Amino acid sequence: MELIRLSKSCISEKEKIAVLEVLEKEFLGMGPKVKFFEDQLSQYFDKRSVCVSSGTAALHLALQSVGIGQGDSVIVPSITYVATFQAISATGATPIPCDVREDNFTINIDDAEKKIKDNTKAIIPVHYAGDPGNLELIYHFAKKYELRIIEDAAHAFGSIYKEKKVGSIGDIVCFSFDGIKNITSGEGGCIVSGDENVIQHISDARLLSVENDSSARYKRKRSWNFDVRHQGWRYHMSDIMAAIGSEQLKRFGELQTKRKILAKTYQSLLRDNQKIKILNHDYDKVTPHIYVVVIPESISRNELMKKMLENGIQTGIHYQPNHKLSKYKSNKEIRLPVTDNYCERIISLPLHPDLDVSKINFIVEKLLDNIKKC
Numbered sequence: 001m002e003l004i005r006l007s008k009s010c011i012s013e014k015e016k017i018a019v020l021e022v023l024e025k026e027f028l029g030m031g032p033k034v035k036f037f038e039d040q041l042s043q044y045f046d047k048r049s050v051c052v053s054s055g056t057a058a059l060h061l062a063l064q065s066v067g068i069g070q071g072d073s074v075i076v077p078s079i080t081y082v083a084t085f086q087a088i089s090a091t092g093a094t095p096i097p098c099d100v101r102e103d104n105f106t107i108n109i110d111d112a113e114k115k116i117k118d119n120t121k122a123i124i125p126v127h128y129a130g131d132p133g134n135l136e137l138i139y140h141f142a143k144k145y146e147l148r149i150i151e152d153a154a155h156a157f158g159s160i161y162k163e164k165k166v167g168s169i170g171d172i173v174c175f176s177f178d179g180i181k182n183i184t185s186g187e188g189g190c191i192v193s194g195d196e197n198v199i200q201h202i203s204d205a206r207l208l209s210v211e212n213d214s215s216a217r218y219k220r221k222r223s224w225n226f227d228v229r230h231q232g233w234r235y236h237m238s239d240i241m242a243a244i245g246s247e248q249l250k251r252f253g254e255l256q257t258k259r260k261i262l263a264k265t266y267q268s269l270l271r272d273n274q275k276i277k278i279l280n281h282d283y284d285k286v287t288p289h290i291y292v293v294v295i296p297e298s299i300s301r302n303e304l305m306k307k308m309l310e311n312g313i314q315t316g317i318h319y320q321p322n323h324k325l326s327k328y329k330s331n332k333e334i335r336l337p338v339t340d341n342y343c344e345r346i347i348s349l350p351l352h353p354d355l356d357v358s359k360i361n362f363i364v365e366k367l368l369d370n371i372k373k374c
Contacts, residue, residue, distance in 0.1 A: 004363065005313035010353045011244075012251065018243035027220050029186040030207070033239035037185070037216040037246045043210065044249065045167045045192050048199045051242065052206050054071070055154045055189035057178025059087035062172045062191050063122065064231070068093050071329040072121040075147075077107045078321040078339050084152050085322045096120070097323035099336040103280040105144075105292070106133025107373045108338065109141050122148040127156035127166065128285045129279065129318075130182070135161050142171075150174060154189070157182040158256045158287035161366040167192040168203040177245055180352065182259065182287055183252055185245030188237050195363040196244040201230075220283035256287050260355040263288040265357050266349065269364045275371055290318050291351040293367075294342055299374045301347060313363055 006022070022033060034051055041049035052058050068074060070092035074082055078097035087096040099111040105128040112123065125138050142149045153159075154176035159166045167173040172195065175181075177188040184187070191202050207213040209232025213223045217236070237245075249256070263283045270278050271294065277294035295304060305315045321343045323334045349363055 001312040004350050004355070004359055005352070006315045006316045006348060007348050008352050008354060009179040009184055009186075010255065011184075014246045014251070015244045017324065018247045019240055022239045022243045028240055029238055030214075030217040030236040031220045031239045031287040032218055033242040033246065034237050037237075037242035037249070038190070040246060040249050041190055041192070042265045045165060047168055047192050047194055047195070049190045049192045050199055050202045050206070051185075051190045051237040051245075052189060052202070052235045053189070053237055054187055055174060055181075056087055057126070057206070057233070058174035058176070058189040058191045059084060059150065059152060060090050061205050061233070061235060062150045062174055062193075062198070063087060063091045063093065064205060066122065066150075066172070066197040068121055068148075071119055073117055073119050075112050075115050075120060075123040076152075076322075077105075077126050077128075078323045078334075078336055079105055079343070080152065081154075081319050082322055082325065083154075084124060084126060085325075085328055089327070090244065092217055093121070095322070095328060097321070097328065097334060097336065099338050100128070101133065102235075102338050102342075104128065104131050104133060104340075105279060106131055107138065109134070109137050111336070112141065116145055120145065122146065124152050124154040127154075127159065128279060129290050129292055130155045130159045130288045131279075131281045132156055132159060132161045132166050139170070141282070148172070154181065155289035156287070158252065160285040169221045172198055177212075177241075177248075182247040182289055183245065185237065185241040185248065188245060190240045190313045192371075205230070205232045206235040206237075207237075208234060210331065216273075220372050221361055231359065258355075259288050259351065261357070262351055262353075262355055262360055263291055265360045266291050266293075266351075266364065269361065273368065276367075285348070288351060290316075291348060292346055293317055294345045295347055296369065297345065299345075299371055301344060303374050304367075304370055305347065307373065308366060311366045311370070313366060314350060319347060320346045
């Protein structure tokens with residue numbers, strides 16, 4: 001029985017050839033391929049883009065670029081991958097978990113407003129499953145409290161908000177290009193911003209804050225005489241990664257279309273089912289990274305996932321709430337009603353461009369059968 005994978009890298013011969021071309025030049029670090037990929041992304045977003053080694057690195061550098069550090073707090077939804085919280089705590093700041101909206105699991109601004117403190121300096125809305133939520137409301141909220149906005153758009157490459165691409169608008173927007181994202185560079189990520197100070201800071205900070213080293217690396221050179229003015233990290237992207245990302249970006253139209261078709265198929269099959277709750281995403285605008293459903297309270301999630309695997313179907317959990325993890329637990333009880341209600345009931349179904357509609361029909365059939373058995 002062939003396993004239907006939850007997610008996977010979807011690589012063509014073009015990406016493989018592009019990597020071989022880099023290997024043949026025997027220059028594997030950050031060089032002209034990174035510059036080319038950044039230029040492609042800047043054209044795509046119509047805004048400056050800087051590539052880094054991961055989406056987590058993108059968030060960390062974005063926070064650092066606006067001065068977030070020790071003693072500061074940053075508001076962030078609890079339902080996100082731990083990377084978002086780790087990026088905040090890596091600066092010395094404290095992540096303040098808040099609740100999500102029941103309809104699409106994006107940040108709940110009413111709850112976020114309750115979490116504002118004198119030391120709150122930023123908010124990170126997470127574009128869960130590719131959905132940016134109500135960005136207009138989020139930006140109004142941030143302006144009211146003089147907060148910087150760092151959008152965690154790891155899931156949302158290709159999504160649209162009010163006829164504009166996510167990343168083409170906003171303060172600072174961070175994307176992930178890891179192996180299973182909407183486009184991949186193997187690992188990697190990027191930061192998009194119209195703030196030139198942010199872009200310059202990140203361009204240096206990804207290379208240990210060696211000033212203007214990016215321009216040398218693009219030409220396969222090194223900076224031998226230099227200055228360093230602030231903390232930096234080894235967070236740059238390699239030419240191997242950029243070669244993959246560049247070809248993926250060229251193919252993005254087909255990858256995006258496939259993801260939307262599959263998500264719309266799930267929606268049509270599950271929309272009228274009384275036992276399964278589906279999230280309210282508009283797949284004409286949202287490019288889905290994952291497909292999440294909520295199962296009945298009476299069902300054991302572990303048992304259901306086990307039965308699905310016996311049917312040859314991988315499933316996942318996106319995500320464990322961070323306010324329940326040992327590192328981020330508070331001495332005081334944190335009550336997040338929507339998060340607490342759904343965190344044990346969410347399950348992710350397979351979604352990637354190498355699936356087809358017949359597989360989605362099979363997955364839904366087995367899901368509903370197994371729910372009856374659990």
